[in-house]
Amino acid sequence: MHNFHKILVGLDLTDIDEQLIKAASFITTAFKSKEIYFYNVIRDFSVPEELIKEFPTVVEQLIVDRKHEMENKVNQYYSFPDGIKVNFLVKQGQPTKKIMKFADEKKIDLIMVGRKPKPKSGGIIINRLARRAGCSLLIVPKEYDHALEKLFVPIDFSDYSLDAMQQAVAIARSNTKPVKIIAQNVYNVPQGYHYTGKSYKEFAAIMKANAEKNYEKFIKQIDTEGIDIEPIYSLDKHDDVMGTIFAVAKKSLADIIIIGAKGRSATAALFIGTNAEKLVQIDSKIPILVIRPTGRTEGLLEYLKEL
16 A cells, blocks of 8 residues: 555646545545645746846736635635645646656655646646556546545556555545445456367357456455455457447446556656556546556656666
């Protein structure tokens, strides 16, 4: 389980902030977070030199106004759990780089960002953070209803999906309401199956039985006592793993999708996994939590400077 002691919430002062701040209230309460940073980035802009001479404090005043606006929003929607330290910061620059640099310096455990409905902007920043951030990432859509009672975890029995499942169990234990975890494994029938003399249906049954055996080994690695977990096995008939995952998550009325990322070295952090990246890019109305251990991407910022 990854403790979210330090959280960064990226606000852009639009209507998505309400859902994001309310989600931050739940997360900081559930995980007994110690510190939260509400963070806004003003994109770089050029001010004519003559204007700076006439109004030398224009940029500073903009930052002050932004900070006040953030404070007003947070005071309206945040519950302020006991013992948490709350910070407000406004920076100027390229949003992804500023967020990543700050998260690295402060050893942030979780970055929270909002997802706007397409075709509005925001997707590029989410994709970059999902690939490169050195910590976990929670993507909150505008339709988020603040419930976390049905957790959906795609699993392939790897260490990454083990991370995701452990986090789901931790969330279930921290919730005061009953929580159900749906663990979905997507399996397929490999090409060449007909050389075995088996039909497609027969070989699909073999693959499912193998997945069930792997699940039994997988789940024994986690303390699941008292946790309601339902394994689901889905046959991918059209070579579309992410489409299969999202369709089942939507049909299951999942409150959140939890996936594990790679990110175990500086270069690996650039690739969260092809399937996971596709899931992040889906214009989903379901929140997505990308689990990546804090600090596993040491040296990433230096590496990116060379790209």
